[in-house]
Amino acid sequence: MILDDLVAATKKNMARRQEQVSLADLKAQIEQAADQRPALVLNQKLAQAPITVISEIKQASPSKGQIVPREAFDYRQIARDYTQAKVDMISVLTEEEYFKGSLDILKAVVATTDVPVLRKDFTIDPYMIYEAKAAGASAILLIVAILSDQQLTDYLALAQELGLSAIVEAHDQDEIQRAVQAGAEIIGVNNRNLKDFTVDFGNTQRLRENIPADIAVISESGIQSRSDVLQLEQAGINGILVGETFMRAPDKVAEINRLRGFSHDQD
Numbered sequence: 001m002i003l004d005d006l007v008a009a010t011k012k013n014m015a016r017r018q019e020q021v022s023l024a025d026l027k028a029q030i031e032q033a034a035d036q037r038p039a040l041v042l043n044q045k046l047a048q049a050p051i052t053v054i055s056e057i058k059q060a061s062p063s064k065g066q067i068v069p070r071e072a073f074d075y076r077q078i079a080r081d082y083t084q085a086k087v088d089m090i091s092v093l094t095e096e097e098y099f100k101g102s103l104d105i106l107k108a109v110v111a112t113t114d115v116p117v118l119r120k121d122f123t124i125d126p127y128m129i130y131e132a133k134a135a136g137a138s139a140i141l142l143i144v145a146i147l148s149d150q151q152l153t154d155y156l157a158l159a160q161e162l163g164l165s166a167i168v169e170a171h172d173q174d175e176i177q178r179a180v181q182a183g184a185e186i187i188g189v190n191n192r193n194l195k196d197f198t199v200d201f202g203n204t205q206r207l208r209e210n211i212p213a214d215i216a217v218i219s220e221s222g223i224q225s226r227s228d229v230l231q232l233e234q235a236g237i238n239g240i241l242v243g244e245t246f247m248r249a250p251d252k253v254a255e256i257n258r259l260r261g262f263s264h265d266q267d
């Protein structure tokens with residue numbers, strides 16, 4: 001299964017980074033860092049309308065291959081566009097092998113914008129949470145399918161200790177229950193099934209009913225149109241995480257506003 005391959009690649013690449021930068025080095029970097037962004041921006045915004053928008057920066061994915069040509073992947077410019085569109089958070093893929101991301105891209109984005117940044121990766125070790133903090137991220141992703149209950153609880157506690165928000169990703173009712181039990185405050189429901197890559201919005205909509213109202217829900221993947229977003233808003237979803245649609249849009253600001261339902265005709 002693809003998730004196993006992703007975890008294996010993540011382990012291998014993390015081991016390489018651990019040889020270069022020790023955990024003690026990361027902790028020292030964190031202590032010295034002056035730029036402390038508010039981690040709670042995401043949580044606070046989620047309660048309000050309009051829907052919270054998390055825009056993703058990724059050049060490739062296992063399901064789509066290369067999404068934008070390598071030469072056109074100007075992540076600093078994309079970060080400026082997302083900032084201009086006043087998105088609530090920018091998600092940066094840092095997985096190296098299948099998504100062709102890196103921590104260096106994340107650091108460059110953090111240096112380019114004041115918008116909080118989510119480190120999007122397959123978190124499998126506390127080391128990666130320290131890395132995220134040291135790189136200037138405001139939030140991390142915890143994928144229930146690849147973590148034990150103990151890991152989920154421990155990683156949520158570590159994120160909190162470091163002042164990071166955590167989006168806990170779940171695909172089905174069982175995983176949602178595990179996320180809630182571990183104390184997740186934000187749950188990301190992935191519309192994409194990682195076993196066969198099919199996308200089903202019904203997934204987020206059906207699952208929302210079973211998630212306590214005080215837990216914010218972000219719908220992830222495959223969101224393309226204003227009508228998709230309207231459906232999600234009606235189902236009580238607090239936020240959307242959109243990658244490919246924005247990455248492919250020549251005018252990112254206009255595309256983001258289109259999905260939000262902001263139109264120039266109205267003013």
Ligand SMILES: O=P(O)(O)OC[C@@H](O)[C@@H](O)c1c[nH]c2ccccc12
Pocket residue numbers: 056120121122169190220221222223241242243244245
């Ligand atoms: O490009 P899309 O279909 O808008 O999807 C974005 C995001 O949801 C997707 O990249 C994603 C969701 N969960 C993940 C976990 C790891 C890596 C990537 C992801």
